[in-house]
Amino acid sequence: MDPFREFPVVDEIPQDLSPELAAKIRFDVPNSARTWNYLMGGKDHYPADRAAGEAFVERYPEMVVMAKQARQFLIRMVRFLARDAGIRQFLDIGTGLPTMQNTHEVAQSVAPESKVVYVDNDPVVLAHARALLTNTTPEGVTAYIDADVHDPDLIVSDARNLLNFNQPVAVMFMGLLGHVVDDEEMHSIVARVMDAVPSGSYLVNYEGTNTSRAYVETLEGWAKAGAAPYVARSPEQIGRLFDGMEMVDPGVVPVSRWRPEAHEVGAVPPFVDAFGAVARKP
Numbered sequence: 001m002d003p004f005r006e007f008p009v010v011d012e013i014p015q016d017l018s019p020e021l022a023a024k025i026r027f028d029v030p031n032s033a034r035t036w037n038y039l040m041g042g043k044d045h046y047p048a049d050r051a052a053g054e055a056f057v058e059r060y061p062e063m064v065v066m067a068k069q070a071r072q073f074l075i076r077m078v079r080f081l082a083r084d085a086g087i088r089q090f091l092d093i094g095t096g097l098p099t100m101q102n103t104h105e106v107a108q109s110v111a112p113e114s115k116v117v118y119v120d121n122d123p124v125v126l127a128h129a130r131a132l133l134t135n136t137t138p139e140g141v142t143a144y145i146d147a148d149v150h151d152p153d154l155i156v157s158d159a160r161n162l163l164n165f166n167q168p169v170a171v172m173f174m175g176l177l178g179h180v181v182d183d184e185e186m187h188s189i190v191a192r193v194m195d196a197v198p199s200g201s202y203l204v205n206y207e208g209t210n211t212s213r214a215y216v217e218t219l220e221g222w223a224k225a226g227a228a229p230y231v232a233r234s235p236e237q238i239g240r241l242f243d244g245m246e247m248v249d250p251g252v253v254p255v256s257r258w259r260p261e262a263h264e265v266g267a268v269p270p271f272v273d274a275f276g277a278v279a280r281k282p
């Protein structure tokens with residue numbers, strides 16, 4: 001039996017959403033942000049998302065480790081950019097639902113004056129972002145743009161109102177570009193945003209990769225269930241996103257192996273089917 005077909009009846013439509021927002025939410029199909037939140041151990045998901053999360057775990061148990069390692073990568077990478085690279089502006093495209101240690105918390109814990117702009121097109125992410133992600137330190141700024149990654153020009157023009165595009169910006173595409181299934185379009189989106197930011201800016205990306213057959217097959221089940229398709233590309237394809245940029249060591253690696261912290265060294269970090277990298281725009 002296909003576990004993705006076993007969707008429970010929707011029984012938890014939240015009462016506190018505005019009718020306008022509730023009308024935009026699909027409760028009957030699993031959703032990327034909510035299922036990812038479920039896999040990371042969060043609380044913001046509905047029955048269809050939990051069923052999809054369970055289907056993932058059943059077919060591909062490593063998914064939970066991948067989700068948690070992806071968040072640890074985000075934390076280490078934002079800390080590196082704020083502390084070692086001196087970055088004070090972050091554009092986090094494909095934000096996801098708030099979970100432990102979001103980009104603004106990590107950046108502002110190192111440099112309270114950091115400005116963080118989140119971008120997502122999911123109505124539930126939007127509702128949470130308004131409440132949780134727009135809190136700001138006295139010095140810093142955290143803001144939210146409701147936009148689709150397929151419209152990079154809108155993202156850039158809205159972000160220009162919030163960030164100073166004469167100063168370096170860390171542009172983060174974290175677990176989002178797999179939803180852009182066309183390769184050419186993916187490259188054009190990244191290029192449009194990176195062309196808008198100055199020299200000294202950074203590009204950061206991680207995505208689930210086609211390094212495991214079980215993972216790829218599970219993603220096929222996910223798409224068949226009516227969820228937004230996610231294509232797992234190869235590590236080499238991910239590497240090509242950084243062409244022409246100065247790669248930060250150790251390059252394109254499983255996210256778990258990108259600069260593991262001192263307390264993690266000693267044990268070899270697990271291999272995960274998600275590769276990521278950080279690079280500087282020359």
Ligand SMILES: C[S@@+](CC[C@H](N)C(=O)[O-])C[C@H]1O[C@@H](n2cnc3c(N)ncnc32)[C@H](O)[C@@H]1O
Binds near residue numbers: 032036070121122150
């Ligand atoms: C797998 S989650 C990753 C969340 C977070 N970046 C992380 O790494 O934990 C993918 C995110 O991309 C967002 N997303 C998917 N398609 C999108 C689109 N077309 N435009 C903007 N955001 C999108 C989803 O709403 C979700 O928040």
